[in-house]
Amino acid sequence: MILTDPRAAFHPGTRSLRRTVATTASLLALVAASPVLAQTPPAPAIQTGPAPSASPAETGTVNRILVEGNQRIDQTTVLSYLPIQPGDTIDPVILDVAIRTLTRTQLFADVQIGLQENGDLVVRIVENPIINQVVFEGNSAISEDKLTEEVTIGPRGIYTRARVQEDVGKIIELYRLSGRISATVTPKLVQLEQNRVDVVFEIDEGPETGVQAITFLGNAAFSDSDLREVMVTKQSQWWRLFTKNDNYDPGRLDYDREQLRKFYTNRGYYDFRIISAVAELAPDDSAFAMTLTVDEGSKYNFGDIQVVTENDRLNADFLELLLPIRSGDLYESDKIESSVDALTFAAGSAGYAFVDINPTYRPNPETDTIDVTFNVSEGQRVYVDRINIIGNTRTIDRVIRRELMLTEGDAFNRTLVERSRNNLRGLGFFKEVTIEESRSAAPDRSVVNVSVEEQPTGELSVGAGFSSVDSFVVNLGISERNFRGRGQNFVSRIEWGSLRQQIDFRFTEPRFLGRDVGAGFDLFHSRYDFQDESSFDYRSTGAGLRLSYPLNGYSSLSSRYFIKDDEIIVPTGYCSANGVGSRALCEQVGASLNSSAGYTLFVNRRNDPIRPTRGWTGSIRQDFAGLGGDVNYVKTEVDATVYYGITPSWIVSVAGSSGYVTGWNGDAIRINDRFFKGGNTFRGFENAGMGPRDLTTNDALGGNFYAVGTVQLTVPNGLPEQYGIRTELFVDVGTLGVLDDRYTLGTNGLVDTSIADDLSLRASAGLSVHWRSPMGPIRFDFSQILSEEEYDRTETFRFSTSTQF
Numbered sequence: 001m002i003l004t005d006p007r008a009a010f011h012p013g014t015r016s017l018r019r020t021v022a023t024t025a026s027l028l029a030l031v032a033a034s035p036v037l038a039q040t041p042p043a044p045a046i047q048t049g050p051a052p053s054a055s056p057a058e059t060g061t062v063n064r065i066l067v068e069g070n071q072r073i074d075q076t077t078v079l080s081y082l083p084i085q086p087g088d089t090i091d092p093v094i095l096d097v098a099i100r101t102l103t104r105t106q107l108f109a110d111v112q113i114g115l116q117e118n119g120d121l122v123v124r125i126v127e128n129p130i131i132n133q134v135v136f137e138g139n140s141a142i143s144e145d146k147l148t149e150e151v152t153i154g155p156r157g158i159y160t161r162a163r164v165q166e167d168v169g170k171i172i173e174l175y176r177l178s179g180r181i182s183a184t185v186t187p188k189l190v191q192l193e194q195n196r197v198d199v200v201f202e203i204d205e206g207p208e209t210g211v212q213a214i215t216f217l218g219n220a221a222f223s224d225s226d227l228r229e230v231m232v233t234k235q236s237q238w239w240r241l242f243t244k245n246d247n248y249d250p251g252r253l254d255y256d257r258e259q260l261r262k263f264y265t266n267r268g269y270y271d272f273r274i275i276s277a278v279a280e281l282a283p284d285d286s287a288f289a290m291t292l293t294v295d296e297g298s299k300y301n302f303g304d305i306q307v308v309t310e311n312d313r314l315n316a317d318f319l320e321l322l323l324p325i326r327s328g329d330l331y332e333s334d335k336i337e338s339s340v341d342a343l344t345f346a347a348g349s350a351g352y353a354f355v356d357i358n359p360t361y362r363p364n365p366e367t368d369t370i371d372v373t374f375n376v377s378e379g380q381r382v383y384v385d386r387i388n389i390i391g392n393t394r395t396i397d398r399v400i401r402r403e404l405m406l407t408e409g410d411a412f413n414r415t416l417v418e419r420s421r422n423n424l425r426g427l428g429f430f431k432e433v434t435i436e437e438s439r440s441a442a443p444d445r446s447v448v449n450v451s452v453e454e455q456p457t458g459e460l461s462v463g464a465g466f467s468s469v470d471s472f473v474v475n476l477g478i479s480e481r482n483f484r485g486r487g488q489n490f491v492s493r494i495e496w497g498s499l500r501q502q503i504d505f506r507f508t509e510p511r512f513l514g515r516d517v518g519a520g521f522d523l524f525h526s527r528y529d530f531q532d533e534s535s536f537d538y539r540s541t542g543a544g545l546r547l548s549y550p551l552n553g554y555s556s557l558s559s560r561y562f563i564k565d566d567e568i569i570v571p572t573g574y575c576s577a578n579g580v581g582s583r584a585l586c587e588q589v590g591a592s593l594n595s596s597a598g599y600t601l602f603v604n605r606r607n608d609p610i611r612p613t614r615g616w617t618g619s620i621r622q623d624f625a626g627l628g629g630d631v632n633y634v635k636t637e638v639d640a641t642v643y644y645g646i647t648p649s650w651i652v653s654v655a656g657s658s659g660y661v662t663g664w665n666g667d668a669i670r671i672n673d674r675f676f677k678g679g680n681t682f683r684g685f686e687n688a689g690m691g692p693r694d695l696t697t698n699d700a701l702g703g704n705f706y707a708v709g710t711v712q713l714t715v716p717n718g719l720p721e722q723y724g725i726r727t728e729l730f731v732d733v734g735t736l737g738v739l740d741d742r743y744t745l746g747t748n749g750l751v752d753t754s755i756a757d758d759l760s761l762r763a764s765a766g767l768s769v770h771w772r773s774p775m776g777p778i779r780f781d782f783s784q785i786l787s788e789e790e791y792d793r794t795e796t797f798r799f800s801t802s803t804q805f
Contacts, residue, residue: 059091063119070125071195073107078123081105090115106160129159129197138203141178147201150174159189159197171201177249181281182206209248211235212287218275218294221267230263231256233290248279248288257292264296265333270363270370271297300331303362303369307343309376314347319376322346331370343376348414382412385445391452395429399487400450402511403427405553412437412446419553424452426609429482431455457482487511489520502526508546518548518558533688534699536585537569538672542594555603563629566672567591582694584701584743584755588670592630598623606643613645625673626665633669635661649716658707660738668740674702677736678793680800682708684732684764684783689793691736692757698791701739701755708734724772731786733763756791763787 064086067075084090084098095113102111102125110126133155136147151167153159168185175183183206190198214235216224228235233249233256257274264272275293282289305327307319323339340357347355355376362371384406389397401407403423405416417435424433432453437446458480477493489508495501508520522544530536542564550556568589575586599622606615618640626632639657646652663669678685688700710732717727737759744755766783781798788794 059089060115061089061119062086062115062121065121065123068122068124069127071127072130073125073127078102078125082123084121090121106158106162127195129191129195131155131157131159132192132196132198135198135200136203137200139205141180141205141208142174147171147174151201153199159199164199168201171203175203175205178208180206181209181248209281210287211248212282212289214290214292216292216294219296221269221296221299222263227260227263227292230259232259248290250279253277253279253290260292260294262333264294265331267332268299268301268330269297270300270331270361271295273297298365298368300363300368300370302327302329302331303364303367303371305371306373307376308373311376314376316376319343319346319374323374325372336372339374343374345414345418347376348412348417382444382446384408384410384412384448385440385442387448387450389450389452392454394454394485395452395482395487396485399429399482399485400424400452402516404450406448412448417448420450422609424450427482427487429454429457429487499529500526512547516549518546520546522546522562524564530688531571533676533686534585534671534701535570535574535581535697536589536671539567539569540672541565554605555601557599557601559597559599561597561627563593563595565591566594566670568670568672580697582697582699582701583752584694584739585671585697585699587743588672592670593628594625594631594673595627595629596623596625597627598635611651612643613648613651614643616640616642631670631673632665632667633661633663633673635659635673649714651714653710653712653714655710655712656708658705660705662704663740668742669704671702674704675706675736676700676702677706677708677734679798680779680781682732682734682762682764683730683766683768683781683798684785684794684796685762685788686793686795689795690762690788692739692755693791694754695756695791696754700793701743701757703736703738703757703759704740705738705759706734706736708732726770728768728770729766730768731763731765733761735759735761756789758789760789761787762789762792 062084065079065082065084067078070078081102082098083101084094088094095115099111099113102108102123107128108125109128110124112122112124114122114124116122131153134148134151134153136144139147148154150170152170153163153167164187168187171185172183184204186202186204188200188202190200192198211233212235214224214228214231214233216227219227233252257277260274261272273295275295277290277292279288279290281287302325305320305323305325307316307323309316309319322342324342325335325339329335336359340359343357344355347357358375358377360373360375362373363369364371385408387401387404387406387408389400392400404420405423406413406420410416417437421433421435424430430452432451434451436449436451438449439445440447458478477491477495479489479491479493481489483490487510489506489510491504491506493505494503502524504522504524504526506520506522508518510518512519524543525541527537527539530538542562544560544562544564546558546560548556548558568585570581570585570589574581575589600619601621602617602619604615604617606612606617619638621637623635624633625635637657637659639655641653641655644652659675661669661673661675675691676688677691678689679687682690688702691703691706692701693699694701710730712731713729715727715729717725719725737757739755739757744752744757763786764783765786766781768782769780771778771780779800783794783796783798785794785796
């Protein structure tokens, strides 16, 4: 095994001693055998040298072709590349072309071709080595897996100097992007037997090059600190442990220049420009000092706004009403883009898929206004000729097509295209969904290309955990949201914890009998420990059937039927004559059969099913118990949520929900059918920590009525999105109460003072942190109580985990 110095391995003008001796011996033998042999310049066995040339004295007719020196490459393969056949007449030019042709295959380190006196054309070759393994040494900041993905060479591949040099550049670029400007890479070879080599990349990562300072010159309207907040690149500080944006990256600096331009042009500075951006490296190579010189220019307002269209079917006056711009408003470049999107969307909704909207600007420096004219040019009405589904390696085409609002032959409608994209994203089967249209052969036809990127939809979970909600819990489950690629959903789960035990199986067919109807069934058995909250355990075993179908593109109606055996269990002696049990609870101890049917009407007008920034959702849910069984009630719940995105990172949501359950046929509402609030449903209060309570036993009793409102603000936390951490500020306000009279009145018909049921207002505020951790979703709630009753149970901190099924 010989370790070759990189200067010998990679410099065209040097050779190793071993290769020089071998080459000299082969040349002497070749000259002795044939004085008219054309030769290539000798090259090391581990490199491809410069293109060789033939001797001008070689001419004649080829009788036969002999290949010598090949070890692993078959002779027929060599001849297939050779542009010479027996019977051809050759000259120096043809020989030169043949040598260059074989050299360009990168299979050979050396090629020599000569014509002997008997007409035999001798092709002597030296094969390029085979790579045995690729080794990285000295890397710690970047993993070996990431480096392996970056390089083009690999085991069992053919070694060439050019490919190794190219990979050296890729590795250095990778380190540069990670903030290590001074990183160096030295490639070396280890020669093995049978013409094999190990390629070793020796890496000196060097120090991480930070950003010592970011300074601005020429800015008057905004301070340096304001502009630094706009940039992605940050000054190096000790607390920036989870970000790589505090190192110097020239590519990121180009992005920062664009961010600064957007910042200024969105605040009226139409003439803003960056004169220069200079980065100076410290003498010790530890950090850069960045200086950006800007010219802010004057502040402009919008002047005259017009829409000009060539098509009479698109009314210019109507299109102007769609623009988010009015004369006199502060000039904002984002409003120009929003206007173009609005006009494009309006034209697409009218069936004109291919429109060209060109805004022209007329600055008026005297009045500091900008006149903008939107020139709309569109073709004829377009119809969908063909819909192509691309990228679905697992999900069958039918599952995707049934979510599309367009079919072949329909008039193209951009509104329906966007709704189709949201439908596909809402399935949760795909990481990315893009829908693009392109022109067909006919001028009035378009081709719609639906590109999807599959993501895992199955989950096998085996885990154990602890939280302030469920204490210790062990779970085993398997779920699949896209079973057999047909969009079917099934869940099988076993969960065993100190507070709850649950076994359930659910299956859903989204297109039952080929129709736009979802159908499914549920089997379940569960037991909940409410001893800490209300001195009882609750057991439920049952089954259910479900049907759902869309009413239109925004709303759906689902129906269900459930039958279950419920049982309320209290500790031994709790309800005895000498026990301390609550009368409101003891009257309900035992089993009951619940047979109920219900429906849910759901409306979704969000602009995005995953991260909405506009729109709202609402639902109404009712269940009727008493279709047989032992309990009779009507339970109604309504809720609505409105979303408003101040920016893509600052999103406000306002939610409200209310519910009421009442018995019929003389039945009172059992404790397991009432509403409980607290914990994850009302932050700042423990599970069942608010609402009616037996003051004697301190047992929570739940309520027949609740109303809860939430205002929530999603705020940026400075962490990259891939960390999966989302932070929210919240305020929860609500009430819970209204028990049946039989529980609030004593045997004498007077109010039972031991039962607290005042329907008072509760409120809390705080911070919620959601983390999509490798162990599953984790949530942290930090709360401050604003309003409570003295008998409520409150908490200031809660963390909980959950497994998504």
